[in-house]
Amino acid sequence: xxxxxEFSNHFSQxxxxxxxxxxxxxxxxxxxxxxxxxxxxxxxxxxxxxxNLVQDRxxxxxxxxxxxxxxxxxxxxxxxxxx
Numbered sequence: 001x002x003x004x005x006e007f008s009n010h011f012s013q014x015x016x017x018x019x020x021x022x023x024x025x026x027x028x029x030x031x032x033x034x035x036x037x038x039x040x041x042x043x044x045x046x047x048x049x050x051x052n053l054v055q056d057r058x059x060x061x062x063x064x065x066x067x068x069x070x071x072x073x074x075x076x077x078x079x080x081x082x083x
Contacts, residue, residue, distance in 0.1 A: 038044045061074045
């Protein structure tokens, strides 16, 4: 067994989207949202997403929920400690 090949195969499939065309759908959704919520000639406000914000949001998640397609539980994220 080639462990590198097995890991590569496993992790390459984790991030695959199971909904056809979803990237294009969200790309057009974001473009439309930015167009409708901006003033021509003015910069578009995009909030800063930093480590502290992500850690705060992770701490607000509810525990004891099912894992996602990546098999990571909320408890894994909460208990992992500081990034």
